[in-house]
Every structure is written in C-alpha cells, then in structure tokens.
Amino acid sequence: MAETNETPAEQNVKPEQTTGAEHPEIQRDARMWAMICHLAGLAGFVIPVIISGIIAPLVIWQIKKEDDPFIDENGKEAVNFQISIGIYELVSIPLCFACIGFFTLPAVAIFNIVFLIIASIKANNGESYRYPLCIRFIK
Secondary structure, three states, X not given: OOOOOOOHHHHHOOOOOOOOOOOOOOOHHHHHHHHHHHHHHHHHHHOOOXXXXXXXXXXXXXXXXXXXXXXXXXXXXXXXXXXXXXXXXXXXXXXXXXXXXXXXXXXXXXXXXXXXXXXXXXXXXXXXXXXXXXXXXXX
C-alpha cells in the first residue's frame, strides 16, 4: 500500500468537472430566452417611455413561458423587476421638485442596468436570479 501525505477525507474528494455551463441540464435555448427576457428591459432606454421597459419582457415571457419552466421563472422575475423600476421612476419624477429626484432618477437607471446585466449573465449560465428591491406582483 502506497503512503500519501493526504488525509482520508482529502483522498475521497474529487475535483469538480466543468462543462462550460453552470447547469448543463437546462437547455441552451431556454437559457438564451431567459437571458433575452432580462435584456428586453433595456427597451426602456431605447424608447423613452416608462412602460416600454415592461412591455418587451412581458411579450417575450408570454410567448415563451410554455416552452420551459426556466424561461417562465426568469420571465416573471424580469417583468416584476421592470414593474418595480417603473414605480421607482414614477416616484422619483415628483421628487425632482424637491431636488431629490435629480439624484434618484439616475440612481434608478444605473441600478436597472447593473442588475439587468447580472441577471442576464446568471440566466445564460443556467442559474436562477432574484433581483434585489423587486416587488413580486406576478408569482
């Protein structure tokens, strides 16, 4: 019997094998559509209407939600987040009269972009993501 310097617990530990995706059991198309649901919220920056950031993820989620439960879960989360962002923007607009809104509106926009990117990367890796400060209207 060959002696090693490893303890019995270390001998039983096998290195993790990476497959290129965090969760390969979720199909590639489902991960892509889940990512698109999150990124569709950027439509609010292209079309400068508060509700446009909600409509794009809502349409994609409604079309693709039956295809895969992963798309359904991420679509709900993306729509809920965009509704929450819309509420935060609507609250920030009247605050501009008190000079607070001039700080909160850009903060909400940056918050939106940062967490959209994080959520879309997580969705593309096959991971579920829950947005912070998100009011979950759709369960």
